[in-house]
Amino acid sequence: MIRFCLDYPVHDICTYAGYKGDFIVEITTSNISLPDILKTHAQSLGMETVIKEKREIQTHEIYCITPDESIYRLKEPSENDHRL
Numbered sequence: 237m238i239r240f241c242l243d244y245p246v247h248d249i250c251t252y253a254g255y256k257g258d259f260i261v262e263i264t265t266s267n268i269s270l271p272d273i274l275k276t277h278a279q280s281l282g283m284e285t286v287i288k289e290k291r292e293i294q295t296h297e298i299y300c301i302t303p304d305e306s307i308y309r310l311k312e313p314s315e316n317d318h319r320l
Contacts, residue, residue, distance in 0.1 A: 237261050237300050240274075244267070245270065246263050246264065246265045249263050249264075258303050260302075261300040264296070264298075265298070266296070267296075270296070274298045284300075284301040285299065286298075
């Protein structure tokens with residue numbers, strides 16, 4: 237996904253690890269037609285996508301999410317887990 241984005245006018249590309257093991261790529265652009273292009277490509281790779289529009293600064297943030305449960309998970313509380 238990152239290599240694909242480098243051919244387009246993006247301002248920033250960031251990567252994150254989500255708390256449930258998701259891998260997230262955040263792409264920021266001010267090009268109005270680019271979010272749909274990136275969304276289509278990300279979905280063809282099996283990624284979930286979210287587009288966030290920031291009208292006040294005329295930018296779009298595209299979040300591409302890949303679930304990867306093999307990285308780690310939060311421990312589910314057990315019945316024996318006593319918390320104060």
